Amino acid sequence: MAGFDDLASERSKAQFDVEEMKVIWAGSRHTLEVSDRISRLVANDPVFRKDTRTMLSRKDLFKNTLRKAAHAWKRIIELRLSEEEAAELRFYVDEPAFMDLHWGMFIPTIKGQGTEEQQQKWLPLAYKMKIIGCYAQTELGHGSNVQGLETTATFDPQTDEFIIHSPTLTSSKWWPGGLGKVSTHAVVYGRLIIDSKDYGVNGFIVQLRSLDDHLPLPGITIGDIGMKFGSGAYNTMDNGVLRFDHVRIPRDQMLMRVSQVTREGKLVQSNVPWQLVYGTMVYVRQKIVSDASCALSRAVCIATRYSAVRRQFGLQSNGIETQVIDYKTQQSRLFPLLASAYAFRFVGEWLKWLYMDVNQRLQASDFSTLPEAHACTAGLKSLTTSATADGIEECRKLCGGHGYLCSSGLPELFAVYIPACTYEGDNIVLLLQVARFLIKTVSQLGSGKEPVGTTVYMGRVEQLMQCHCAVQKAEDWLKPSVILEAFEARSMRMSVASAQNLAKFDNQEEGFLELSADLVQAAVAHCQLIVVSKFIEKLQQDIPGKGVKGQLEALCNIYALFILHKHLGDFLSTGCITPKQASLANAQLRSLYSQVRPNAIALVDAFNYTDHYLSSVLGRYDGNVYPKLYEEAWKDPLNDSVVPDGYQEYIQPILKQQLRNARL
Ligand SMILES: CCCCCCCC/C=C\CCCCCCCCCCCCCCCC(=O)SCCNC(=O)CCNC(=O)[C@H](O)C(C)(C)COP(=O)(O)OP(=O)(O)OC[C@H]1O[C@@H](n2cnc3c(N)ncnc32)[C@H](O)[C@@H]1OP(=O)(O)O
Numbered sequence: 226m227a228g229f230d231d232l233a234s235e236r237s238k239a240q241f242d243v244e245e246m247k248v249i250w251a252g253s254r255h256t257l258e259v260s261d262r263i264s265r266l267v268a269n270d271p272v273f274r275k276d277t278r279t280m281l282s283r284k285d286l287f288k289n290t291l292r293k294a295a296h297a298w299k300r301i302i303e304l305r306l307s308e309e310e311a312a313e314l315r316f317y318v319d320e321p322a323f324m325d326l327h328w329g330m331f332i333p334t335i336k337g338q339g340t341e342e343q344q345q346k347w348l349p350l351a352y353k354m355k356i357i358g359c360y361a362q363t364e365l366g367h368g369s370n371v372q373g374l375e376t377t378a379t380f381d382p383q384t385d386e387f388i389i390h391s392p393t394l395t396s397s398k399w400w401p402g403g404l405g406k407v408s409t410h411a412v413v414y415g416r417l418i419i420d421s422k423d424y425g426v427n428g429f430i431v432q433l434r435s436l437d438d439h440l441p442l443p444g445i446t447i448g449d450i451g452m453k454f455g456s457g458a459y460n461t462m463d464n465g466v467l468r469f470d471h472v473r474i475p476r477d478q479m480l481m482r483v484s485q486v487t488r489e490g491k492l493v494q495s496n497v498p499w500q501l502v503y504g505t506m507v508y509v510r511q512k513i514v515s516d517a518s519c520a521l522s523r524a525v526c527i528a529t530r531y532s533a534v535r536r537q538f539g540l541q542s543n544g545i546e547t548q549v550i551d552y553k554t555q556q557s558r559l560f561p562l563l564a565s566a567y568a569f570r571f572v573g574e575w576l577k578w579l580y581m582d583v584n585q586r587l588q589a590s591d592f593s594t595l596p597e598a599h600a601c602t603a604g605l606k607s608l609t610t611s612a613t614a615d616g617i618e619e620c621r622k623l624c625g626g627h628g629y630l631c632s633s634g635l636p637e638l639f640a641v642y643i644p645a646c647t648y649e650g651d652n653i654v655l656l657l658q659v660a661r662f663l664i665k666t667v668s669q670l671g672s673g674k675e676p677v678g679t680t681v682y683m684g685r686v687e688q689l690m691q692c693h694c695a696v697q698k699a700e701d702w703l704k705p706s707v708i709l710e711a712f713e714a715r716s717m718r719m720s721v722a723s724a725q726n727l728a729k730f731d732n733q734e735e736g737f738l739e740l741s742a743d744l745v746q747a748a749v750a751h752c753q754l755i756v757v758s759k760f761i762e763k764l765q766q767d768i769p770g771k772g773v774k775g776q777l778e779a780l781c782n783i784y785a786l787f788i789l790h791k792h793l794g795d796f797l798s799t800g801c802i803t804p805k806q807a808s809l810a811n812a813q814l815r816s817l818y819s820q821v822r823p824n825a826i827a828l829v830d831a832f833n834y835t836d837h838y839l840s841s842v843l844g845r846y847d848g849n850v851y852p853k854l855y856e857e858a859w860k861d862p863l864n865d866s867v868v869p870d871g872y873q874e875y876i877q878p879i880l881k882q883q884l885r886n887a888r889l
């Protein structure tokens with residue numbers, strides 16, 4: 226049988242230790258063990274089946290998600306799973322649900338923005354799921370512009386309460402996940418008003434539904450905002466709408482770590498920066514970067530396995546056609562995505578470390594690294610989600626016609642993933658934040674304030690503005706120092722050029738708007754440099770296992786040279802490399818593809834995904850694609866009857882009509 230033999234033979238060609246690569250991908254032997262165990266637990270539990278998801282009506286889909294969430298929670302308690310194991314379970318259940326916002330945003334917001342007392346009061350309830358919360362920031366009229374939110378929270382000194390109100394239609398909360406049908410509570414972001422004075426946006430814990438009968442509390446109007454893109458996909462989530470009509474909450478339900486309102490109605494600022502009100506977004510953006518590598522690797526795993534099974538043209542002497550993975554065009558589209566998946570994995574790992582470091586510093590009242598953490602999380606969230614969304618669609622095309630079938634798993638993966646380019650900050654809006662950070666850094670060069678963290682390279686501005694790439698032959702592009710210098714010089718020169726152009730404007734804000742398209746490109750260049758440099762740093766660590774390091778080096782070089790090739794205009798126009806060096810990079814890239822080719826299947830096996838998680842006939846571990854595709858088609862509800870419903874009403878009359886006309 227074609228698929229079985231093809232993948233078995235591919236696996237026998239691998240030139241590295243796949244088991245050790247699994248450890249590298251997972252992050253540690255312990256994480257691999259947990260992930261492997263939990264993925265099998267989910268795969269073997271019939272409640273977590275998802276093969277009919279794209280065919281269910283919204284109501285059935287949603288109810289099924291509730292059933293899965295309840296079952297997941299029951300299993301977490303029965304098996305006494307740790308937080309790490311529970312998070313893995315959520316990952317492998319693979320269905321967006323209210324739990325994500327409860328655990329991923331509601332709880333972190335109380336932890337990050339609540340006082341000690343508030344945490345003591347609310348967190349035990351939330352951890353035991355005696356209350357279910359969501360994150361209600363975005364409104365119908367404003368999402369990106371958080372300072373433009375219109376919901377008001379007016380302090381009433383008579384009763385020691387805040388009055389939460391939606392003054393306009395556009396102030397209706399709109400989009401929060403988990404809000405529409407499930408959450409009992411929300412962190413609501415609104416304008417703090419004391420004595421008619423507006424003190425800007427703050428978070429408030431508001432109960433939305435009765436804990437007895439789940440009905441909305443008085444003054445609260447609430448519902449789901451409707452069907453979203455694709456079948457199945459994000460429609461398992463109850464993204465909601467919420468309006469307040471003068472709803473009263475006690476004063477101590479304002480999250481008061483950043484600023485406090487006293488009984489007398491005085492606003493007291495604490496020593497923490499006000500930007501901490503945006504803190505949950507930093508946390509979630511960091512998580513989204515790690516998730517990007519999961520979504521991309523999943524699509525790449527499907528497309529790679531299928532490319533080894535699928536054969537077209539090029540009949541060989543043994544009568545077999547060519548595996549499509551052997552076409553250079555297929556490799557040049559697929560292997561950069563494989564390399565990107567690994568690159569995003571490692572930059573995600575690093576970002577997790579950066580976030581933990583910032584958090585520890587915040588606890589100790591050191592706020593110095595917050596701007597860099599904001600820029601890195603915003604920029605990398607934008608870069609990795611855009612590349613992943615595009616990459617999933619490319620994987621669908623790499624699978625030809627069969628990639629368009631829901632049973633390939635790719636349409637739903639695409640539909641569920643693409644909002645990541647919008648939620649938690651529109652990707653362009655986030656890159657503009659990075660650009661502001663870069664311009665600020667450039668403007669401070671020479672002022673005695675040394676650039677730190679990921680902008681340290683900017684301290685070498687003079688060298689980077691003048692250096693010439695040393696590449697003379699294709700293999701020179703394999704030197705990490707050569708790659709790094711080219712990426713640093715490109716980013717430096719683009720940021721400096723933007724800053725110089727900006728300086729020509731009398732009004733900096735006007736200049737920023739006018740130059741924003743260039744600024745976004747400078748931000749992309751900086752973020753790509755971070756990804757490349759973190760991959761290179763990873764390779765400097767001890768990497769055990771036969772051939773593992775060699776494969777990772779090849780992937781790192783593919784990622785870097787692919788980005789260089791894609792953004793050649795930047796590298797050439799800033800004079801960082803010459804046209805000749807560009808063509809040498811291309812030649813090197815081709816040779817790297819040949820190096821990866823025999824290892825491609827093993828490199829995707831290293832993700833250790835179960836067939837349940839992949840939910841793709843094309844990506845099956847055993848490669849048994851055609852019989853299963855054939856079998857899958859017959860399961861479609863349309864095939865329940867041989868003659869379709871509607872035949873008599875709609876098909877027969879047409880046929881009869883034609884018959885009459887023919888007789889005339
Ligand atoms: C099914 C069964 C399952 C069962 C399982 C059960 C068990 C479960 C157990 C465990 C499960 C674990 C699950 C975990 C899952 C986790 C993942 C969660 C997934 C969530 C999915 C995502 C949902 C999406 C949610 C959202 O979208 S929320 C809304 C997001 N909104 C935005 O992002 C808005 C974007 N806009 C902004 O951020 C700001 O408006 C702006 C663009 C930054 C502009 O700000 P502003 O107007 O204030 O102006 P500026 O002048 O630009 O900025 C002022 C200064 O502030 C600095 N700044 C800005 N932002 C930040 C920041 N975030 N942090 C720090 N500093 C910031 C800026 O740099 C300026 O500084 P300055 O020095 O220059 O003044």
Ligand SMILES: Cc1cc2nc3c(=O)[nH]c(=O)nc-3n(C[C@H](O)[C@H](O)[C@H](O)COP(=O)(O)OP(=O)(O)OC[C@H]3O[C@@H](n4cnc5c(N)ncnc54)[C@H](O)[C@@H]3O)c2cc1C
Nearest residue numbers: 360361362363367368369400401402644647648649650653
């Ligand atoms: C699936 C999903 C789940 C969500 N979950 C939640 C949730 O749980 N809680 C919550 O509070 N919110 C949630 N959101 C809302 C989400 O955070 C916002 O949609 C997001 O922040 C983008 O804001 P927006 O919709 O206002 O886009 P807009 O800002 O209106 O963007 C529209 C266009 O304008 C451009 N644009 C906007 N501002 C600028 C600028 N300054 N310069 C240049 N271009 C600009 C953008 O690039 C984009 O092309 C969710 C959204 C989705 C899609």
